[in-house]
Amino acid sequence: MSDSPLPTGQPECRILGIESSCDETAAAVVENGRVILSSVVASQVDLHAQFGGVFPEVASRQHILTIYPIIEQALRQAHLDLTDVDGIAVTRGPGLPGSLVVGVNTAKGMAMGSGLPLIGVNHLEGHLYSAWLYKADNGDEIPAEPEFPLLALIVSGGHTELILMREHLQYERLGGTLDDAAGEAFDKVARLLGLPYPGGPSIQKVVEQGADPSHIQFPRAWLEGTWNFSFSGLKTAVLREVRRLEESGVEVPVADLAASFQEAVVEVLVVKTLKAAQEFGAKEILVAGGVSANQALRNAFQTRSPLPVHIPPIWLCTDNAAMMAGVGCFRFHAGQRDELDIDVLPNWPLTEL
Numbered sequence: 494m495s496d497s498p499l500p501t502g503q504p505e506c507r508i509l510g511i512e513s514s515c516d517e518t519a520a521a522v523v524e525n526g527r528v529i530l531s532s533v534v535a536s537q538v539d540l541h542a543q544f545g546g547v548f549p550e551v552a553s554r555q556h557i558l559t560i561y562p563i564i565e566q567a568l569r570q571a572h573l574d575l576t577d578v579d580g581i582a583v584t585r586g587p588g589l590p591g592s593l594v595v596g597v598n599t600a601k602g603m604a605m606g607s608g609l610p611l612i613g614v615n616h617l618e619g620h621l622y623s624a625w626l627y628k629a630d631n632g633d634e635i636p637a638e639p640e641f642p643l644l645a646l647i648v649s650g651g652h653t654e655l656i657l658m659r660e661h662l663q664y665e666r667l668g669g670t671l672d673d674a675a676g677e678a679f680d681k682v683a684r685l686l687g688l689p690y691p692g693g694p695s696i697q698k699v700v701e702q703g704a705d706p707s708h709i710q711f712p713r714a715w716l717e718g719t720w721n722f723s724f725s726g727l728k729t730a731v732l733r734e735v736r737r738l739e740e741s742g743v744e745v746p747v748a749d750l751a752a753s754f755q756e757a758v759v760e761v762l763v764v765k766t767l768k769a770a771q772e773f774g775a776k777e778i779l780v781a782g783g784v785s786a787n788q789a790l791r792n793a794f795q796t797r798s799p800l801p802v803h804i805p806p807i808w809l810c811t812d813n814a815a816m817m818a819g820v821g822c823f824r825f826h827a828g829q830r831d832e833l834d835i836d837v838l839p840n841w842p843l844t845e846l
């Protein structure tokens with residue numbers, strides 16, 4: 494397949510995307526795998542903040558309440574009726590089973606009612622394809638398409654994966670986290686520092702208000718000779734330091750500890766990704782997933798990488814449906830059509846695609 498989303502001369506393709514894998518209910522319409530005609534995201538963050546994390550039962554109930562209005566809004570914003578789109582892409586996994594079921598069942602019902610093709614898509618693949626997207630109407634320069642072979646780092650709340658993409662829709666997994674995902678580490682460390690959920694943005698905020706990242710040298714798990722990551726030792730080191738200070742009656746320097754933690758995570762992610770890119774002869778680097786919204790991580794990649802780095806705009810880093818519609822377009826053109834009896838796949842690795 495060529496780098497272009499559409500072989501020249503093919504008709505345009507518009508896909509409605511539906512995403513409900515975790516705590517965002519989202520719908521979007523994307524044209525030709527790149528152009529966002531609309532993207533609507535209803536975040537449940539406020540609902541889950543009181544629990545300090547995503548409460549699965551609450552998440553699925555909330556998806557049920559909001560999914561249809563969100564889809565209607567996405568179509569309305571794109572000035573389209575359902576009959577104007579060519580297919581419906583929906584996240585089958587990975588994610589929370591009860592949350593995924595809401596999106597998948599909604600998509601199946603709509604596909605059955607309209608006769609439109611149904612395309613089940615992988616959430617991680619969606620994060621990768623967010624790097625191809627841009628907004629139809631913002632007048633900005635059209636961002637360049639990532640070029641293969643690409644070394645991709647996915648960093649989200651549930652995943653930390655190093656992936657080699659030699660062409661569209663093809664994934665070689667080089668490694669991943671052996672314990673906590675990068676986003677999970679941000680969330681857990683924020684919680685033990687007394688910062689609000691979600692932890693990533695809270696840590697970034699407190700650090701940006703003024704903090705010393707060299708306050709303490711937290712351990713880095715390099716796991717030499719592998720492309721794997723580990724963040725649980727780092728999390729435990731932060732916990733130990735907080736306990737030590739509390740027991741000795743010293744005030745915990747929250748911002749400095751947050752900055753030192755963030756620095757350790759960023760350093761390992763950047764150094765290992767750049768090393769893998771060099772080793773596998775990648776032309777470019779792609780960073781995606783919720784943690785790629787982190788400004789320190791973005792800056793570190795941009796300043797340290799000898800290769801071009803693609804990181805989606807911040808609003809496309811965290812969960813959304815535009816990325817699912819985008820990858821849905823690529824899969825639609827590759828001929829994927831799913832039966833109406835597809836089920837959710839809560840643990841669906843990229844390598845099984």
Ligand code: KG4
Pocket residue numbers: 515648649650651652675676677679680691692693694697782783784785786787788810811812
């Ligand atoms: O991709 P995402 O929205 O959902 C999953 O697929 O998991 O990622 C959510 C994760 C959370 O752990 C959140 O704390 C983290 O991304 N995150 C950040 C930032 N914004 C979101 N981590 C660090 N810095 C940020 N600015």
Ligand code: ZN
Pocket residue numbers: 616620649650782783811812
């Ligand atoms: Zn995600």
